[in-house]
Amino acid sequence: MRDKKRLQAASDAPCIRCGREGQTRACHYNGFRSYSFGKGMRIKCNDAMTAFFCHNCDALYSEQNYGAWEGGSKNIERSEEFLFWIAMTTIYLQEQ
Numbered sequence: 001m002r003d004k005k006r007l008q009a010a011s012d013a014p015c016i017r018c019g020r021e022g023q024t025r026a027c028h029y030n031g032f033r034s035y036s037f038g039k040g041m042r043i044k045c046n047d048a049m050t051a052f053f054c055h056n057c058d059a060l061y062s063e064q065n066y067g068a069w070e071g072g073s074k075n076i077e078r079s080e081e082f083l084f085w086i087a088m089t090t091i092y093l094q095e096q
Contacts, residue, residue: 031079
């Protein structure tokens with residue numbers, strides 16, 4: 001599912017994790033459960049599964065940064081944290 005309204009709302013919102021303003025974008029979930037949310041080869045998951053992150057916070061949760069989490073249970077923790085920030089983004093949008 002694509003939701004242009006949700007994706008565009010990111011540009012006016014602060015980063016849901018650190019509060020930085022002016023650099024926010026909608027970042028698609030890429031954790032362990034991403035295929036349950038529509039991710040496929042060259043396809044991002046459902047737009048409902050996005051968190052509003054600034055560049056720095058997005059980099060922390062990006063697929064290229066898995067190594068910084070030391071693998072194993074740390075990657076599970078990273079995936080779960082990403083889901084938490086997606087939930088917080090949804091709550092933020094409902095309150096606006």
